[in-house]
Amino acid sequence: MTAPLHSRFLVHPSPVGEVLIVTTDEGVVTLHPLRGPLENELEGLSRVLRSTPDRADDDAVAAEVARQLDEYFAGERQEFDVPLDWRLVRGFTREALEAVREIPYGETAAYAEVAANAGSPRAARAVGTACATTPFSIVVPVHRVVRADGSIGEYGGHPEDKVFLLELERAASE
CATH class of the missing domain: 3.30.160 (Double Stranded RNA Binding Domain)
Incomplete structure (x- = not known):
């Protein structure tokens, strides 16, 4: 036990x-x-x-x-250095979220690009689900994942937070 x-x-x-x-x-x-x-x-x-x-x-x-x-x-940190406990994440979701962690600060990647980087190029929708259900907001930068046309999407029903985070990163990297 x-x-x-x-x-x-x-x-x-x-x-x-x-x-x-x-x-x-x-x-x-x-x-x-x-x-x-x-x-x-x-x-x-x-x-x-x-x-x-x-x-x-x-x-x-x-x-x-x-x-x-x-x-x-405060614009002083570009990546998080904390241990993550992945127990709430299963299967491809973890692979997708690990791929999301590789998106550089201040940049974005399309769902299909993340899917390809996670080893499943046809799994763009699954990447969307992984981003929508992630237990790790901000420290795993799912806000950097955008639609193929560059639009930002819903971000858990709070697109204003996604816009804020992307603008924060862009401003800090200039």
């Missing part, structure tokens, strides 16, 4: 709203802007993780992620 999963959470302010950071002993298991009440997010995560996250008051990984997010939003 395996030991119960120990997870911790931190809510951190950002220009795209409060960001929920959840860590395990493996690393960041999810990070995304809060879109509803914290209690609802934690309840859903508790079901998926089979563990109720504790407050991350003294969690070094959560504190480091928060610091790196602040640097990113």
Whole structure:
């Protein structure tokens, strides 16, 4: 029998709203802007993780992620150097998200390009699904993935956040 999963959470302010950071002993298991009440997010995560996250008051990984997010939003950080816990990601989704991590700061790539880089050139729609369902927002830059015509798409129903992140990166790289 395996030991119960120990997870911790931190809510951190950002220009795209409060960001929920959840860590395990493996690393960041999810990070995304809060879109509803914290209690609802934690309840859903508790079901998926089979563990109720504790407050991350003294969690070094959560504190480091928060610091790196602040640097990113200040235009001082171009990539994140934090361990990721991939337990919520399965199959091709992980390959797609790993390929997304290779898109350079301040640049974009089409879904089909990411699919090809992930080893499945015909899986552009699956890349879209991977980006839409990623547990890792911002630290895995799914905001850099765009449609073939260059339009940005929905970004989880918040295209204004995607525009903000892309403009932030473009401005910081000039």
